[in-house]
Amino acid sequence: MEHKKKRTLYKLLRRLILVPIGAMIIAIGLEIFLVPNEIIDGGITGISIMLSTLTPGDLGLYLFLLNLPFVFLGYSQMGKTFALTTLFGISCLAVSTYMLHSVPAFVDDTLLAAVFGGLLVGFGVGLVIRNGGTTDGTEVLAVLFTKKTSFSVGEIIMFMNIFIISAAGFVFNWESALYSMIAYFIAYKMIDATVAGMDGSKSVWIISENAHTIGEAINEQLGRGVTYLYGEGAFSGDNKKVIFTVITRVEESKLHNLVEEIDEDAFLAVGNIQDVKGGQFKTKDIH
Structure with missing residues (x-):
C-alpha cells in the first residue's frame, strides 16, 4: 500500500512539473514564432489565434474559454483524472501565452517561423499528452464523433483542421494558410515523435x-x-x-x-x- 501511494505521488508530481513545462513550450512556439508571423495551428488553438486577431480579446482568454466545454466532455468520456489534467494544461497554456504576448518575434522569416514554431508546439503537446492530458478540445470532440461514425480519430481531426487552417486564408492571406499547413504537419509529426510514435x-x-x-x-x-x-x-x-x-x-x-x-x-x-x-x-x- 505504501509503495502504491509513492507511485501515485510520483505521477502527480510529474504531472505538476511536466504539464506546465509542456504548456510553456507550446506558448513559446505560438507567441514567439507562429502568431507574430500570422501562422496558425490546428484545432481550438487555431480558432483562438484568429479570434484574437479579429477582436480585442487575448489569445490566452480564448484558449481557456473555447476549450472549457471540452473539459466537461472529457470528464464524462475519459474520467476525472484526464479532465483535471487537461484543465490544468489548458490553464497553464492560457497563462503562458499571456506572459509571452509582449515578447517580440525571434524571426521574421515565415518559413523558419513555421518550422520552429511547429516543432515547439508539437513537442509541448507531446509532453502534455504523455502525462495524461491534452491542450486542445478537438481531440476530445473527435473521440466522441468516432464512436458514432466509421472514421478514426486522426481522420476526424484532419478533416476539422483542413477547415480551420483554410480559414486562415480569409483572416490573413492564402500564403499564411499554406505556411500554417506546414507548421501543422511538423507539429503533428513532432507529437508522434515525443510520445514515442503514439498513433490514433x-x-x-x-x-x-x-x-x-x-x-x-x-x-x-x-x-x-x-x-x-x-x-x-x-x-x-x-x-x-x-x-x-x-x-x-x-x-x-x-x-x-x-x-x-x-x-x-x-x-x-x-x-x-x-x-x-x-x-x-x-x-x-x-x-
Whole structure:
C-alpha cells in the first residue's frame, strides 16, 4: 500500500512539473514564432489565434474559454483524472501565452517561423499528452464523433483542421494558410515523435491473475471491448489468461493507471496500430 501511494505521488508530481513545462513550450512556439508571423495551428488553438486577431480579446482568454466545454466532455468520456489534467494544461497554456504576448518575434522569416514554431508546439503537446492530458478540445470532440461514425480519430481531426487552417486564408492571406499547413504537419509529426510514435489507436495485451477484474474495468471505465485469450507459460507451464483490447492514444495513460490500481505486477504491452478494420472497432470500440 505504501509503495502504491509513492507511485501515485510520483505521477502527480510529474504531472505538476511536466504539464506546465509542456504548456510553456507550446506558448513559446505560438507567441514567439507562429502568431507574430500570422501562422496558425490546428484545432481550438487555431480558432483562438484568429479570434484574437479579429477582436480585442487575448489569445490566452480564448484558449481557456473555447476549450472549457471540452473539459466537461472529457470528464464524462475519459474520467476525472484526464479532465483535471487537461484543465490544468489548458490553464497553464492560457497563462503562458499571456506572459509571452509582449515578447517580440525571434524571426521574421515565415518559413523558419513555421518550422520552429511547429516543432515547439508539437513537442509541448507531446509532453502534455504523455502525462495524461491534452491542450486542445478537438481531440476530445473527435473521440466522441468516432464512436458514432466509421472514421478514426486522426481522420476526424484532419478533416476539422483542413477547415480551420483554410480559414486562415480569409483572416490573413492564402500564403499564411499554406505556411500554417506546414507548421501543422511538423507539429503533428513532432507529437508522434515525443510520445514515442503514439498513433490514433493502440493494441494492448495484458496478462494478470486478475484478468476478469481488469477486463471489466476497461469495459466500464474506458468503454472498450475486451477479448480474453488463453495461453500457457513456456517456463512455468501454467495456464495464462490474456486480455486483448484496442484503445486511443489519449486513453493510454488512464489504462496504465487502471491496471496498476488492480494489479501492479500485471504484464502490460502496448503497441502501435497502423490500421483497424472489421468487427465493431470503427463503429464503437476503436477510434
